[in-house]
Amino acid sequence: MHDLELIQVGKVYDDGTTAVSNFDLAVEKGEFVAFLGPSGCGKTTTLRMIAGFETITSGDIIIKGRNVTDVPPERRPTSMIFQNYALFPHMNVWKNVEYGLAVRGIAAAERKRRVGRILEKLGLTDIAQHRADRLSGGQRQRIALARGLVVEPDILLLDEPLGALDANLRRIIQNELKLLQTELGITFVFVTHAQSEALGLSDRVVVMSNGKVEQISDPRELYTRPQTPFVAGFIGANTIFEGTVAAPTRAGSARLDTPFGPMEGVGPREVATGGKAIIAIPSDALDVHPPGWQAMAHNRVEGTVLSREIVGHVGTLRVALPGRKPVQVESHVDRFRDLTAREGDTVVMSWDPARSTVIAA
Ligand SMILES: Nc1ncnc2c1ncn2[C@@H]1O[C@H](COP(=O)(O)OP(=O)(O)OP(=O)(O)O)[C@@H](O)[C@H]1O
Known part of the structure; x- marks a missing residue:
């Protein structure tokens, strides 16, 4: 049984805005899943639909085998953590964390x-009596996390929980979050528009655009095998050429005719000969x-070097192509050492077909 299932879930707001359509997802117990996509x-x-704060217009949401579509938020086995933490400023840390338990009777x-245990786990015991509005961003974030976890949810829902923190603190809390999740074995569903965060923390990433699921994959596959043109442009730093499918050369791969010559790549999806595609x-x-x-x-593509830069261990070469x-080109600095090309020089770029992906456009 899955911890969470979304079956053809859709949302149209009262003003007619379609926010989500045909969303399908099945999450295993203990999985860390991120929703990633532009604003x-x-x-x-x-x-919010999973938490029950928003009604759904179509489809079903199943948590641990039970259809919760008509179940109010407080009766779902979920907890939600908001980006602004939504703490009670005048209450102390202990009371903030205890609140959800009191509400549940x-x-x-x-x-x-329970409060004592979770405060200890998150290193908050010493500030239990401090007022929430007198604390740092990192401390507030931990309190929000304690408040979400103290009710012992099956699924913790996190809406950009690290968005308000500076980069250093963000990294520290990312690590803590991952450790905590592994230790507790709770299912985490995490919303972010920070790619590094989604790819670094999650078991699987759901890439969304325009209310639709584009791809659900583990981070590595998202990088190496984008399934849609949107994902190819959004994740990582892919170079994309447009072309027409010349022939599916052999099982699982396809050849394209492009303005820059023939190109071959892995075509995991059906691409029809003569159809438009990208690589x-x-x-x-x-x-x-x-x-x-x-x-x-x-x-193979020929171009002119625009710039060459080395920062730390990463070398970056920008190459101009006509039109x-x-x-x-990004590479470990070691691969750049033998490269004599400088600005203005002509270079040829090539790549292994197995590392590129052909996608129907
Ligand atoms: N209460 C509402 N009424 C009408 N439209 C809404 C409402 N809330 C959100 N929307 C619209 O629904 C769409 C999806 O919004 P949503 O907040 O879910 O996106 P998001 O991916 O979380 O964005 P962000 O990263 O900026 O938070 C947007 O077009 C938004 O303007």
Whole structure:
């Protein structure tokens, strides 16, 4: 049995805005799933529908085998943590964390036991008597987390919980969050528009655009095998060429005719001969050679070096091609050492067909 299932879930707001359509997802117990996508794509709406704060217009939401579509938020086995934490400013930390238990009618002795335990787990015991509005962003975030966890939910829903923190604190709390999730074995559903956060923390990422699911994959597959043009453009730093499918050359791969010559890549999805398609190449899959390099007749593109930069361990080369935006090659600095090309030089870029993906456009 899944912890959470969304079956063809849709949401049309009263003013006619379609926020989410045909959303299908099944989440295992203990999984960490992130909803990732640009602003307005429907992430928060979906999370709020799971929590029960928003009604759904179509489909069903099943939690642990039970259809909760008509169950109010306080009777769902979920807890939600908001970006602004929504703490009671005048109450102390203990009271903030205890509140949800009191609302649920949990007896005083049990409340004391649970609050004490969760404050200890999150390192908040020493500030239990401090007022919430006198605390730092990191402390407030932990209190919000304690408040969500103290009710012992099956599913913790987190809406951009780290959005208000500075980069350093964000990293620290990301680590804590991941450790806590692994330790408690609770299912986490996390909304973010920060790609690194989604890819770094989750077991699976749901990429959304315009209220629709584009792809549900583990982070690695999202990087290496985008399934839609949107994902290819949104995740990582892919170079994308447009073309027409010349022939599915062999099982699982396809060849495209493009303005930059023939290109071959893995085509995990059905792509019809003669149809429009794109090929996506991760920036670190590109090899750079001197002009005149001819070892491959396909998957080779010639351009002019615009810039060459090394920051830490990463080398970046920007290469201009006629009639399109520059191509970015990223690589570990070691691979750049032997590269003599400088600004203005002609280079040939090539890549292994197995590392590029053909997607129907
Ligand atoms: N109460 C509402 N009434 C009408 N439209 C709404 C309402 N809330 C959200 N929307 C619209 O629904 C769409 C999805 O919004 P939602 O907040 O779910 O997106 P999001 O991906 O979470 O965005 P963000 O990252 O900016 O929070 C948007 O077009 C938004 O304007």
